[in-house]
Amino acid sequence: MSIRQGIVRLMRCFVLAAPVVASLAALMGGTGGCGKGLFPEVTSSVTVTPTPVANAFLYATNFNDGTVSAFTRNTNTGALGFIATQSAGAAGGPEGIAVRPQNDFVYVANAADGNVYQYAIVQSGSTAGNLSSIGKIAAGTNPQMIAIDQTGSFVYVTNMTSKTVSQYVINSGTLTLKNTIGNFVGQPFGIIAHPSAQLLYVADSAGLIYAYSIGSTGLLTQIGTAVNSNGTSPGNPGLMAIAIDSTQGYLLVDDRTFGVVSVFLILSNGGLTYGNTFGTSQSSGTLGIGAVNNGGGSGINYVITANTNANFIQPYQRSGVTLTQQSSVADSTGPTGLVIDPAGLFAYTGNSGSGTIALIGINNSQCGSQPICVINSFVSGAGTQFVATTH
Numbered sequence: 001m002s003i004r005q006g007i008v009r010l011m012r013c014f015v016l017a018a019p020v021v022a023s024l025a026a027l028m029g030g031t032g033g034c035g036k037g038l039f040p041e042v043t044s045s046v047t048v049t050p051t052p053v054a055n056a057f058l059y060a061t062n063f064n065d066g067t068v069s070a071f072t073r074n075t076n077t078g079a080l081g082f083i084a085t086q087s088a089g090a091a092g093g094p095e096g097i098a099v100r101p102q103n104d105f106v107y108v109a110n111a112a113d114g115n116v117y118q119y120a121i122v123q124s125g126s127t128a129g130n131l132s133s134i135g136k137i138a139a140g141t142n143p144q145m146i147a148i149d150q151t152g153s154f155v156y157v158t159n160m161t162s163k164t165v166s167q168y169v170i171n172s173g174t175l176t177l178k179n180t181i182g183n184f185v186g187q188p189f190g191i192i193a194h195p196s197a198q199l200l201y202v203a204d205s206a207g208l209i210y211a212y213s214i215g216s217t218g219l220l221t222q223i224g225t226a227v228n229s230n231g232t233s234p235g236n237p238g239l240m241a242i243a244i245d246s247t248q249g250y251l252l253v254d255d256r257t258f259g260v261v262s263v264f265l266i267l268s269n270g271g272l273t274y275g276n277t278f279g280t281s282q283s284s285g286t287l288g289i290g291a292v293n294n295g296g297g298s299g300i301n302y303v304i305t306a307n308t309n310a311n312f313i314q315p316y317q318r319s320g321v322t323l324t325q326q327s328s329v330a331d332s333t334g335p336t337g338l339v340i341d342p343a344g345l346f347a348y349t350g351n352s353g354s355g356t357i358a359l360i361g362i363n364n365s366q367c368g369s370q371p372i373c374v375i376n377s378f379v380s381g382a383g384t385q386f387v388a389t390t391h
Contacts, residue, residue: 057083057121057129057390058339059097059106060350060357062381066091068108068119069380070130071357073389077366078346078359080378086131089113096145096386097337101152103390105173106131109143109157116143116157116166120173121390137175140164145239145386147193147200154178154218156200158188165191165202169218178218184210185226190239194249199223199270201251207234209253211270224271229253230262231274239337241303242266243291243318250275250321252291254305259286259314261303263321275321285309288338288349288386291318295344296363296371304360304372306335306349313338313349313360315372329372331358337386350384351377357384 056073058080068088072081088094093112099121100106106119116139119131140159143166147156155168155175164182168175186206193200198214208226215221229237236257243250249266259282263275288306295302301318313331316323333353340347340362347360356377367373 055103055123055390058348058357058387059099059131059389060380060384060387061088061094061097061108062355062384063094063352064091064355064383065381066093066110066112067381068094068097068106068117068131069384071378071380072129073341075341075343075345078341078361078364078375080357080359082378083127083130085381086119086133088117089115089136096143096157097388098146098148098155099388099390100148100170100173101150101391105134105170106388107146107148107155107175109139109146111142111144111160114139114141114143116146116155116168116175118173118175134173137168137177139166140180144189145191147191149193149198149200149214149218150195151198154214156191156193156220158191158202160187160189160205163187163204165220167218167220179220181220183222184208190237190253192240192242192251194242194266194270196244197249197270199266201240201272203229203237203240203253205236207236209237209240209251209264209272211272213270223269227264227272227274230255230258230260230277231264235260235262238287239289241289241291243293243301243303245293245301245320248320250291250318252289252303254286254289256286257284259283259305259307261289261305261316261323263323265321278316278323279314279325282314283307283310286314288336290338290340290347292340292344292347292362296361297345298363298371300363300371302362302372304338304340304347306331306338308334308336308352311335311353313347313372313374326372329360329370329374331360331374332356332377334385336384339387339389341389342391348387348389350380350387352383352385355380355382355384357387
């Protein structure tokens with residue numbers, strides 16, 4: 001079954017369409033939720049009051065609604081304060097989302113109508129953090145995930161059905177198409193830019209990871225040949241994260257079928273060398289992933305994944321290329337995208353079944369004796385799935 005067929009099948013569930021990642025779960029034999037209000041929200045006995053903090057915002061795509069939600073983010077408690085939602089194109093479409101490193105623009109890919117929606121972040125006043133539309137631009141067929149290079153000059157979008165990556169130049173926030181590449185064996189999905197080097201990585205459904213250097217004009221040049229996502233064999237890669245120890249970088253790739261995480265060393269030229277694969281007793285549906293060093297000020301490096309089928313987050317402790325699996329933590333229905341805040345104190349998941357965003361503490365006092373816990377949840381919209389914070 002194709003990704004789009006999975007979406008059509010899940011749209012028959014009750015009246016609301018289910019998020020595209022639930023369709024990914026269907027592809028892998030799992031099931032997903034059917035929209036906002038059908039499942040209980042995660043709550044906590046700890047009361048946190050959201051208060052605006054300058055330039056600390058979070059944004060989430062709501063697949064069923066065809067919208068993107070904006071929130072203030074309290075950097076002390078992690079709590080979110082709802083600002084507003086904006087249209088993000090056709091319902092049953094908003095997926096990947098990215099914030100420019102300069103914290104001034106946001107981009108959303110809509111898989112249903114084939115466009116990238118562009119927004120300016122309101123920087124001050126009573127509506128600070130809200131999004132103001134600055135138009136849209138065509139991508140390929142079924143655009144999925146978005147990455148922005150470290151300089152904030154270029155945007156890259158994976159187009160699943162057309163098997164391409166669209167390359168854009170940012171000019172005063174507006175995107176101009178620079179080039180399109182289409183040398184993928186499978187359907188490209190996950191994409192990530194290196195935080196401190198002009199490098200880009202793309203994962204496709206054939207179980208391959210591609211490495212690229214980013215040229216001065218934004219054009220991509222492939223580095224070596226693609227590598228298997230599970231190292232010794234092709235897997236079913238979901239999304240990716242990058243961790244850096246001093247000068248050594250690591251690419252972490254989760255697997256949607258087996259729930260494992262593969263770790264690659266990032267070489268000096270940007271190429272990849274396989275380290276190992278970690279994770280046991282996992283179920284299909286792992287998709288969101290994030291990495292943080294010194295999580296919560298604990299001195300511990302963490303990798304955290306989100307499992308949209310089994311409704312949990314899976315933490316690992318990381319030492320170099322080695323991951324040590326920790327106890328999983330129950331989340332709300334359909335945790336999909338995952339992002340870790342810049343300070344490394346909190347993570348957030350977009351919960352596609354319950355239409356919420358979960359606030360997750362990382363060695364936080366609100367977690368008591370637990371190193372990782374779900375503190376609270378906040379309503380976003382129907383089919384909330386991918387999340388991004390200002391940086």
